[in-house]
Amino acid sequence: MDIIFHATGGQDQPWLDVLAKEMPQAKIRVWREGDSAHADYAIVWKPPAAMLQGRTGLKAIFNLGAGVDAILQLGDALPQGVPVVRLDDAGMGIQMAEYVSHAVLRYFRRLDSYDILRSQKQWRFLKPFDKSEFSVGILGMGVLGGRVLEALQHFGFPLHGWSRTQKQMAGVTCHSGADGLDAFLQASRVLVCMLPLTDDTIGILNKHSLSRLPRGAYLINVARGAHLVEADLLALLQQEHIAGATLDVFSEEPLPPKHPFWHESRISITPHISALTLRDDSARQIAEKIQAMQQGQQISGVVDRTKGY
Numbered sequence: 517m518d519i520i521f522h523a524t525g526g527q528d529q530p531w532l533d534v535l536a537k538e539m540p541q542a543k544i545r546v547w548r549e550g551d552s553a554h555a556d557y558a559i560v561w562k563p564p565a566a567m568l569q570g571r572t573g574l575k576a577i578f579n580l581g582a583g584v585d586a587i588l589q590l591g592d593a594l595p596q597g598v599p600v601v602r603l604d605d606a607g608m609g610i611q612m613a614e615y616v617s618h619a620v621l622r623y624f625r626r627l628d629s630y631d632i633l634r635s636q637k638q639w640r641f642l643k644p645f646d647k648s649e650f651s652v653g654i655l656g657m658g659v660l661g662g663r664v665l666e667a668l669q670h671f672g673f674p675l676h677g678w679s680r681t682q683k684q685m686a687g688v689t690c691h692s693g694a695d696g697l698d699a700f701l702q703a704s705r706v707l708v709c710m711l712p713l714t715d716d717t718i719g720i721l722n723k724h725s726l727s728r729l730p731r732g733a734y735l736i737n738v739a740r741g742a743h744l745v746e747a748d749l750l751a752l753l754q755q756e757h758i759a760g761a762t763l764d765v766f767s768e769e770p771l772p773p774k775h776p777f778w779h780e781s782r783i784s785i786t787p788h789i790s791a792l793t794l795r796d797d798s799a800r801q802i803a804e805k806i807q808a809m810q811q812g813q814q815i816s817g818v819v820d821r822t823k824g825y
């Protein structure tokens with residue numbers, strides 16, 4: 517079995533090592549410009565168009581991430597009829613649960629404000645927020661959003677979720693579709709974006725939607741930078757409609773040194789680390805899926821290109 521590989525970040529060898537360990541029978545090579553030799557599978561992160569163009573003989577293209585926006589952007593260069601397979605959790609769910617729980621609790625327990633008071637050497641009591649009025653709303657109830665909702669249930673926050681198709685989840689008020697968005701937003705004191713980036717969701721965190729949140733709401737974006745209209749967030753912070761934000765993703769990454777977010781103390785910034793692709797877990801999952809495909813079985817995580825996720 518022949519596998520071509522491409523990832524960004526110059527980490528080829530560690531990947532080749534774990535993939536070889538999981539699939540000792542496979543011949544895995546790093547794809548180089550001009551390589552059009554046979555391959556059964558491709559394993560990629562942000563591949564160049566030339567790697568995949570015309571490769572209709574591939575049995576599947578495995579994406580080294582949960583989000584497939586970068587690969588679907590290849591458009592016609594992506595061979596028709598070849599399944600694109602995203603990572604299903606592969607250790608990212610728990611990382612998202614840790615990151616989002618931390619951000620929610622930091623705001624709810626007012627630890628961000630206590631950090632500021634501490635920097636001013638002030639020993640001062642702040643009125644706690646009332647948990648019953650502190651609803652957390654998760655945009656996207658998929659593999660990762662579902663895991664985060666599960667984690668937040670342990671803290672007793674009223675929870676809301678929004679998805680494309682209607683869901684049922686114990687302890688969560690579920691909303692769906694464009695018609696359900698307004699009620700969801702009005703109910704969310706903390707809004708967490710965990711959506712895939714698609715034609716329908718690009719720019720979804722904008723002046724209109726964020727204004728529907730209750731005054732003093734908090735935003736957490738761990739999905740993609742292009743979900744947020746950044747100038748709209750700054751305007752709503754200025755008007756104190758939004759109290760603060762934790763952002764892991766940005767329209768331009770790395771966030772440019774002159775970006776106004778760096779100067780806004782109410783915005784916590786991390787460099788796209790909320791859920792990292794874990795090499796061992798991902799290689800194991802891909803190897804298991806390849807084995808299942810070789811035996812003619814169905815696999816999970818196949819992307820619906822018409823939906824964009």
Ligand code: NDP
Nearest residue numbers: 582583656657658659660661679680681712716738790791
């Ligand atoms: P899933 O595909 O499992 O879940 C996506 C969820 O979003 C589903 O519940 C889906 O609804 C919902 N959704 C999609 N489109 C719409 C829409 N138009 N309206 C309403 N709901 C919609 O994805 P994952 O949970 O695995 O991942 C989510 C995203 O997280 C990824 O696409 C990626 O961009 C981001 N991510 C970020 C990382 C980081 O480090 N910052 C790391 C990993 C992922 P339905 O269930 O009805 O289909």
